[in-house]
Amino acid sequence: MDITLKEAEKVIENAKKKAVEMGLKMNISVVDGGANPVAFARMDGAWLGSADIALKKAKTARYFDMPTGEIGKLSQPGESLYNIEHSNGGLITFPGGIPLKNNDGAIIGAIGVSGSTVDNDHTVAKAGVEAL
Amino acid sequence: MDITLKEAEKVIENAKKKAVEMGLKMNISVVDGGANPVAFARMDGAWLGSADIALKKAKTARYFDMPTGEIGKLSQPGESLYNIEHSNGGLITFPGGIPLKNNDGAIIGAIGVSGSTVDNDHTVAKAGVEAL
Amino acid sequence: MDITLKEAEKVIENAKKKAVEMGLKMNISVVDGGANPVAFARMDGAWLGSADIALKKAKTARYFDMPTGEIGKLSQPGESLYNIEHSNGGLITFPGGIPLKNNDGAIIGAIGVSGSTVDNDHTVAKAGVEAL
Amino acid sequence: MDITLKEAEKVIENAKKKAVEMGLKMNISVVDGGANPVAFARMDGAWLGSADIALKKAKTARYFDMPTGEIGKLSQPGESLYNIEHSNGGLITFPGGIPLKNNDGAIIGAIGVSGSTVDNDHTVAKAGVEAL
Numbered sequence: 416m417d418i419t420l421k422e423a424e425k426v427i428e429n430a431k432k433k434a435v436e437m438g439l440k441m442n443i444s445v446v447d448g449g450a451n452p453v454a455f456a457r458m459d460g461a462w463l464g465s466a467d468i469a470l471k472k473a474k475t476a477r478y479f480d481m482p483t484g485e486i487g488k489l490s491q492p493g494e495s496l497y498n499i500e501h502s503n504g505g506l507i508t509f510p511g512g513i514p515l516k517n518n519d520g521a522i523i524g525a526i527g528v529s530g531s532t533v534d535n536d537h538t539v540a541k542a543g544v545e546a547l
Numbered sequence: 548m549d550i551t552l553k554e555a556e557k558v559i560e561n562a563k564k565k566a567v568e569m570g571l572k573m574n575i576s577v578v579d580g581g582a583n584p585v586a587f588a589r590m591d592g593a594w595l596g597s598a599d600i601a602l603k604k605a606k607t608a609r610y611f612d613m614p615t616g617e618i619g620k621l622s623q624p625g626e627s628l629y630n631i632e633h634s635n636g637g638l639i640t641f642p643g644g645i646p647l648k649n650n651d652g653a654i655i656g657a658i659g660v661s662g663s664t665v666d667n668d669h670t671v672a673k674a675g676v677e678a679l
Numbered sequence: 680m681d682i683t684l685k686e687a688e689k690v691i692e693n694a695k696k697k698a699v700e701m702g703l704k705m706n707i708s709v710v711d712g713g714a715n716p717v718a719f720a721r722m723d724g725a726w727l728g729s730a731d732i733a734l735k736k737a738k739t740a741r742y743f744d745m746p747t748g749e750i751g752k753l754s755q756p757g758e759s760l761y762n763i764e765h766s767n768g769g770l771i772t773f774p775g776g777i778p779l780k781n782n783d784g785a786i787i788g789a790i791g792v793s794g795s796t797v798d799n800d801h802t803v804a805k806a807g808v809e810a811l
Numbered sequence: 812m813d814i815t816l817k818e819a820e821k822v823i824e825n826a827k828k829k830a831v832e833m834g835l836k837m838n839i840s841v842v843d844g845g846a847n848p849v850a851f852a853r854m855d856g857a858w859l860g861s862a863d864i865a866l867k868k869a870k871t872a873r874y875f876d877m878p879t880g881e882i883g884k885l886s887q888p889g890e891s892l893y894n895i896e897h898s899n900g901g902l903i904t905f906p907g908g909i910p911l912k913n914n915d916g917a918i919i920g921a922i923g924v925s926g927s928t929v930d931n932d933h934t935v936a937k938a939g940v941e942a943l
């Protein structure tokens with residue numbers, strides 16, 4: 416089952432609200448269970464280059480069904496997934512991407528947030544996740 | 548001057564409303580004056596492949612400051628802009644992309660709609676344009 | 680032998696002057712004998728999407744040592760070079776690209792112009808050629 | 812607000828002058844506020860491969876509104892933005908890219924310089940910045 420546009424808009428709304436609270440300007444992207452784009456918003460003044468990063472974080476989180484930061488630990492030099500970022504047209508493997516689940520725990524998509532430190536990106540993404 | 552996120556959301560909202568009225572499922576993309584993505588929505592059940600087309604229509608409309616269908620007339624075999632689509636990482640030159648202007652007539656971005664016939668795509672894009 | 684930066688700047692200056700005379704806003708690109716970029720200028724208000732087209736016209740003209748429009752005649756459906764535009768990361772085969780020669784007639788680069796009708800693009804490119 | 816071509820030419824002129832003073836051959840690129848190319852110059856004998864790097868440095872500096880070297884510190888193995896270079900069609904995150912601001916401090920574009928050590932690239936880029 417896939418996330419609906421209505422749900423994706425709620426996810427983005429919650430993430431935006433959190434970003435405003437924290438005084439941040441974010442790019443927020445939501446993909447569905449097929450890792451295809453559902454909704455996106457760039458807050459006024461947010462980094463232009465973060466639009467693509469937000470989308471790639473959302474895709475990466477759904478491609479491997481885990482927060483992007485987890486993959487990043489394994490893609491460091493010497494680690495098992497070293498340079499996995501070269502696949503799928505470019506992955507982003509630092510924090511800010513998180514899978515989205517329905518009430519039954521099934522993955523229905525993912526959110527990707529970019530525009531600040533990776534900790535802030537992750538915090539805002541988590542606020543998006545909690546909208547569901 | 549660039550379109551704001553609030554304006555872009557209004558544009559998408561109007562386009563979505565029109566699509567619902569017409570019984571259509573659309574991908575709707577808005578870019579700013581620099582042809583960078585501002586907002587995007589894929590209505591439930593809309594074609595997956597139309598997400599990229601909607602974005603490319605919006606970019607194309609801003610790249611050349613005219614409705615995409617106008618360019619398509621000139622890019623036919625034997626016409627003056629034949630195969631212009633090979634530039635800029637891929638253009639889409641059939642109807643559904645329209646520049647967005649502010650009240651002074653200055654271009655502040657563009658909308659791209661994809662998901663039905665090109666006539667329907669254009670009609671829904673026009674509804675988006677009229678939101679400003 | 681390659682075009683120098685000084686010569687390329689003269690080429691662009693002449694093309695710009697012609698564009699101003701004709702009331703046009705152009706993107707003008709110059710490549711050297713290796714089809715590598717030497718100089719580029721986008722006049723204020725010129726189409727954003729024409730930056731890539733101007734470069735691709737210049738490259739195309741040097742790749743095949745003839746005006747881009749000549750190649751376009753041969754790349755039409757049914758003609759011998761049909762869809763040659765798919766090569767070299769994207770060619771542009773309508774008028775506006777012309778090889779640049781030194782006084783001995785040797786090709787030292789090419790100019791590509793984009794921003795108006797292909798006839799105007801070609802006229803402005805020719806003004807650039809005449810600077811040498 | 813975007814940088815004008817006249818301003819971009821002044822930026823490149825200043826950077827070139829500095830490069831000549833230092834005995835260097837540089838590729839110098841200027842993009843506008845939307846990260847779209849405005850002007851470019853490759854000095855005679857400068858590295859061919861640095862044309863693309865200069866453009867990517869300028870884009871990267873505008874995409875994230877900071878000098879490219881700052882991003883490079885954070886994209887090292889083990890750091891928070893490791894492998895961010897895989898986004899946006901390829902970033903360059905070593906020094907040589909700097910945002911360009913108007914007198915009010917608003918970012919109106921960016922300069923990217925490539926052709927020598929990264930320290931020299933940065934120094935020449937800075938000379939370009941100071942032209943405004």
